[in-house]
Amino acid sequence: MRTQVAIIGGGPSGLLLSQLLRTKGIASVVLERRSRDYVLSRIRAGILERGMVGLMRQAGLGERMDKECYVHDGTLIAFDGEEIPIDFKALTGHSVTVYGQTEVTRDLYDAAEADPGRVLTECDEVMPHDLDSDKPYVTFVKDGQTQRIDCDYVAGCDGFHGISRQMIPAEKRREYEKTYPFGWLGILSETPPVHEELIYATSQRGFALCSMRNENLSRYFVQCPMTEKVEEWSDDRFWDELRRRLPAHHAEAMVTGPSIEKGIAPLRSFVCEPMRWGRLFLCGDAAHIVPPTGAKGLNTAASDIHYLFNALVQFYEEADADGLERYSETALTRVWKAERFSWWMTTQLHRFPDQTDFDLRIQRAEMEFLRDSEAAQKVLAENYVGLPY
Ligand SMILES: Cc1cc2nc3c(=O)[nH]c(=O)nc-3n(C[C@H](O)[C@H](O)[C@H](O)COP(=O)(O)OP(=O)(O)OC[C@H]3O[C@@H](n4cnc5c(N)ncnc54)[C@H](O)[C@@H]3O)c2cc1C
Secondary structure, three states: OEOOEEEEOOOHHHHHHHHHHHHOOOOEEEEOOOOHHHHHOOOOOOEEOHHHHHHHHHOOOHHHHHHHOEEEOEEEEEEOOEEEEEEHHHHHOOOEEEOOHHHHHHHHHHHHOOOOOOEEOOOEEEEEEOOOOOOOEEEEEEOOEEEEEEOOEEEEOOOOOOOOHHHOOHHHOEEEEEEEEEEEEEEEEOOOOOOOOOEEEEEOOEEEEEEEEEOOEEEEEEEEOOOOOHHHOOHHHHHHHHHHOOOHHHHHHOOOOOEEEEEEEEEEEEEEEOOEEOOEEEOHHHOEEOOOOOOOHHHHHHHHHHHHHHHHHHHHHHOOOHHHHOHHHHHHHHHHHHHHHHHHHHHHHOOOOOOOHHHHHHHHHHHHHHHHOHHHHHHHHHHHHOOOO
């Protein structure tokens, strides 16, 4: 087989890149290890920045999203019973869009059905070769047979545990990592959201987030130690803990019901530099991870795709490799800003096991400053709705 761009990983990054390239007549093949159903069963992100929304439309996939999404013009930050409304629209002129990662991925898989062979699922032993030559190729096993794709470029979109990042020689690769001493216990429940916008709440008992997918599907999280087991959290225990962390009137208004999904996820900040090695380009979680506070994971993957897509178009349409040469530097500049914001929100809104009284006072001062300063609210809003590409 031969293609122009071989894409490893059929999550949102890989599928979006392939779909965008298709609009410009650039051939690609996506190699995904799992089945389509498995990828679609992963409940993950839900808040899209305007950049990601624009890319979906550019890829020709805006129709269902525009019909079914919810536009949020603001959010609430709650601390110790007080509430700070952050009006994104008034502060920045922009909003965010509630449309689940599962729906994004479903739209992308459905679109790929028009081109049989563009997305290959259940591929084992995917391995890129000769990335530092001008004739890279990727081998994989499908239906028991080893196959080979020759290509011009390889996009490593295979998430944090994929193989692409490992292809950059250790002496050329620098990894920056921060792990947080807690996780998020999250549930999905078929109940109406407690509030029309998201609530990020910090309290003496720790952080909580009230999020949603639609008017009868809520996504709630509480901060918990990573030593806790999900089996130790009955639905009743979860709802009680969530209510304790919210301002009283929201706690009282909360409609509870059985969880249809429950899990504990670790929180981590991670960046790999560079994001390019020879003809390999890393995108999304393959290159960087953020803690979910601030909803930057999927959105930062989207900005990588924007930069790589435009660089590939520049190369194929104008024979100009400048965008590809500068991809790593350009993408990393925005990645680090998203890392900073996610780290800041996580640090300000969570309780840390080793926090001193001084640290707690500083956290409180930070919240009071946010409450009283429009400039501080603007900084939060500007980052939350998404920095420009
Ligand atoms: C539990 C969880 C909750 C999250 N919640 C949020 C949230 O609320 N908000 C937010 O913004 N972000 C969230 N994120 C982050 C967000 O989901 C990711 O940033 C996003 O999925 C990145 O997309 P990606 O395509 O780069 O990587 P992935 O979605 O990880 O996709 C990578 C794909 O590559 C495939 N793959 C891996 N290895 C190989 C291989 N060797 N060969 C072939 N294929 C391979 C995988 O099966 C996968 O389908 C969450 C992440 C997790 C794990």
